[in-house]
Amino acid sequence: MPRKSEPHLQNRVRELRSDVAAMTQQQLADAVGVTRQTIVALEKGAYTPSLALAIRIARLFNEPTDTVFYLDET
Structure with missing residues (x-):
């Protein structure tokens, strides 16, 4: 069975x-x-932030974390 990516x-x-x-x-x-x-690395998709950094960035933009960071499941 093929493994899901x-x-x-x-x-x-x-x-x-x-x-x-x-x-x-x-x-x-x-x-x-x-x-x-x-x-730079974050914007290019070459770096996955820690949860703490993701929350700090989302708060700075006054956005929920899951609207700033999301999983591409396609």
Whole structure:
């Protein structure tokens, strides 16, 4: 039986940061206590944040965590 692939964590960070909040990557990084490189990797989908970081980012944008971060199960 073929093994089902693992869902991939997607996010709306770039959209919220640039379109909604008009923030730079550095401003977001400073606001949530990480490096700009972490934000770059997160926006590219190359980095999965800790739960604590995901919550801090969602709170900053005043959004529920599961609308900022979601599983792509397709």
